[in-house]
Amino acid sequence: MELMSNGRTLPLVSYLARSGWRALDTSAQPGDITHRQLLALTLLKERGDLAQQDITRVFGLDASNVVGLLNELEERGLVLRRRDEADRRRHIVALTGEGALMLERTFTRLASIEDELLHALTSQERETLHHLLLRVATSD
Amino acid sequence: MELMSNGRTLPLVSYLARSGWRALDTSAQPGDITHRQLLALTLLKERGDLAQQDITRVFGLDASNVVGLLNELEERGLVLRRRDEADRRRHIVALTGEGALMLERTFTRLASIEDELLHALTSQERETLHHLLLRVATSD
């Protein structure tokens, strides 16, 4: 089997991810959401309403953890759970208006963190990076 | 302040990082190292011998956690700690031959994981991704 990759890229990705969400969480003010909550809200924003099962699968998390994560968000009114009338075992999770607002606010916080972390790259290079990562993420 | 970034890239980075190290750890055979240990060995390979303080700073981890991480690696003979004779408070951490071997073996494992995760990208696009991330990582 001929491999195109050499295993050197993923550690760099991991390093950047750690730097990013540490910066996000340590710069958080009271009331701000964590990077974990941000990922959940982002997923709902991008894909629309989802069953918890879907969130579990996309995140690769155990279902029991997703319960806790959604509890945090629902208590703060950022998401809403309702029964799926077609299959009453399912909970459909939806982003609320308040959740969408919090998401935008968090992206603004994140933008200044990205600016610092990616300061070595030009605006065009950041575009390239973003599009490559987007294609990777949407290729499942 | 005019920002060049919009905060949308870091969540993608985070998603890819999670996918990567989950694949690495769940595909691990007995005797394989974890992604956390891989990051430590990689750092030593790239930068040569380091004081624990340096590892702490680069990883952004608390010093107490680095102690435990290095204990694991030292027990398995993958790194070696020695006192710095010039400043006897310091421990100098060095990669052993066995550690370097384990590192190469883990990169091979990681290469096939990268091949799966990055299958949407051409060989040249992976090169581009790697070089962009490398410039980000070495711009501190």
Add this chain to the structure above:
DNA sequence: TATTGTTATACTCTATAACTATA
């Protein structure tokens, strides 16, 4: 006094197993 590394401890994140309600 300040710094490097260590230990003890608590909090967060995650996985596993057993359970309830519904299909």
Add this chain to the structure above:
DNA sequence: TATAGTTATAGAGTATAACAATA
């Protein structure tokens, strides 16, 4: 029987505080 979600619990990962040795 099988599946979606939940609860209880245990194991990693991480931060904080107090300490010993050395500067």
